[in-house]
Amino acid sequence: MLDNTDIKILDELSKNSRITMKELGEKVHLTGPATSARVEKLEDSGVIEGYTIKINQAKLGFNIHAFITIITQSTNHKPYLSFIKTQEQYLVSNYKISGDGCYLLECKFPSNELMNQFLEELNEHANYKLSIVINK
């Protein structure tokens, strides 16, 4: 399905998705159009889901990076799920997990105050365990 050239293309696009097809072609020993055709195939097959940027969230003021394990008491998760939908400004991701807890939230907060407020509102719907990221 994917050969070494495709893997190399994915690798290079991961490092710099704004590279020109011509330049990417040079890295994988193909011409621009050939490279472009391969990239289009990777898009169509769904291997490449999209092109995006890495944003330094700390520079936008979101300095606190937290993982929150959610334990819902109730069997009805809807109140919890609709609550987190209202908190998209903080949420990076919400994962349903097996193991310890029901969900794992990855969040970024600009201050302890706003995190505290979030946690208080969260507590109306579920219990949680908080882990703060110190370093990556």
Add this chain to the structure above:
Amino acid sequence: MLDNTDIKILDELSKNSRITMKELGEKVHLTGPATSARVEKLEDSGVIEGYTIKINQAKLGFNIHAFITIITQSTNHKPYLSFIKTQEQYLVSNYKISGDGCYLLECKFPSNELMNQFLEELNEHANYKLSIVINK
């Protein structure tokens, strides 16, 4: 520091980082060169850390998405840290955290067998708690 136009630029680039500067300019009501200058400023200031792609890892065979909380018994973390450096093919991220555990690992595995093997080797250096992602 950042005005609404910059925020809009970041938003559009997050959705599609391969958009042309001309097209991006139309979305924020600027010309191509003006947009390009703003993007360059965002790069220089470090707000934009890089351009990348979203890869569907499941299509590459990495179907198992796991979060692993690490609890090291020993105060010397070096053996653990050098072990995970050898496992980069599975590791998405390693976070040092406060709270429950010392580290949080985010990993992707192609099979239960390989995950099991990873966990057995991991267990030589640290205890862990495993959470498997069921849905995002």
Add this chain to the structure above:
DNA sequence: CTGTTTGACTTTATTATTGAAAGGAGTTAA
């Protein structure tokens, strides 16, 4: 009040890239 500087933008013109079309080489199957 006037003149200067600065920053952010537009316009213009050159250069580079993209994308479409045509064609070649190698592989497979009837």
Add this chain to the structure above:
DNA sequence: TTAACTCCTTTCAATAATAAAGTCAAACAG
């Protein structure tokens, strides 16, 4: 052998990026 297919290259027209010059308004010093 021939036809169909895939994957690539070459060519060229359309488009975008980039550099340079010019415009405009705000801030500020004399």
